[in-house]
Amino acid sequence: MNDIRLFYIWGDKLIEDCNRLPAVLGRARLVNNLIEAYGLLSKIKVVRSSSASYEDLKEFHSELYLEHLKTFRDIQDDYMTNSQDEEYGIGYDCPPVSNMFDLVSTIAGGSMTAAKCLVLGMADVAINWCGGWHHAHRVGADGFCYVNDIVIAIEKLLKKFPKILYIDLDVHHGNGVQDAYSSSKSVFTLSFHKYEPGFYPGSGSINDIGSSKGKGYSCNFPLHELYSDDTIEYVFEKVFNSVYSYFNPDAIVVQCGADALARDPHGGAQLTTRGYCSCVRMVLDKRKPTMLLGGGGYKHTNAARLWTSITAMVAGIDIDDSIPEHDDWPIYGPDYMLTIEPTLAKDNNKKEYLDDCINKINDNLEKYLGLGMNANCTSTEPQVKKQKTDSTQLNKKDDDIDNCF
């Protein structure tokens, strides 16, 4: 154990609803079961998730989109999408599901609950592996994401923390979050992702740096396919530390999408737990209030391996490499190990290319956030006063913090 106050966001309904997201059917329960099988839930603070309200969702999403989501109640397998559904992104990538509005309220509520734990000063780190849906837009679903829980959570964090650094480790560019804050100086978005012709979503080039008064406050590291632990550790250490020192955030949100892991069916990178944990460790070392979220990750057992490993690392608990026996144990074969083995494929990222990107990023940071440029973006007074925390609420498992915010 260490001295980090870690809060893990949990809820039967949160797991149930995340479990029925079409792109990751059954994943949420698998992840939670593995974390539980390692006995971590009895050693860390577990906080019950609450749902987001219509007003909460409206902080980002348009009312037209939210009203449309309400029309999906009991959806049968043979449902045919119409042109209005498609206008809101409901279709191939994001098929309709039953009780859609309720589902997005639950998913957004998980990350909002994590934000509340940080805003109230209860937690140093709050984890919601059911969150991280970074592609959803204000007016529609996209790329398996129906609700942008990240933006809604960041809006909550901004009530206390004037400057938020958002980091995206998913193999896909974090376009939905970047678009939401592309003209803002309060939220710096930093995304590391595979960037190749035809690879979704197609945005996130090195020149994609934000717009109008937020120019310079979006940063993208486009990587060639098959990027490895060595590559991500090299670039993350340099770029994260630069961004951190120029921007000086008050809180950090990390989307830990697991689809950059080796062998992910939608990925094309070859990270292992080591690469992700190195990045998260560098963030934790800054000792800022931090939210860790899930995201992509389509080899479900590997997503469970990764997020269990990160949870244990944050909690400072050593766990055995052998997967403990539990109901899901048979599907962790043939090795039944927590370790994710790297592949033997060659990393297509050459050091010259990485250094060139690093130099461009540093030039932009100096140009847009350097001395003389950031006079208008220094910390301001928090928009709301820090609310008093009742420590007695922390004594029992599954606290409901609904009434604390």
Ligand SMILES: [Zn+2]
């Ligand atoms: Zn992804």
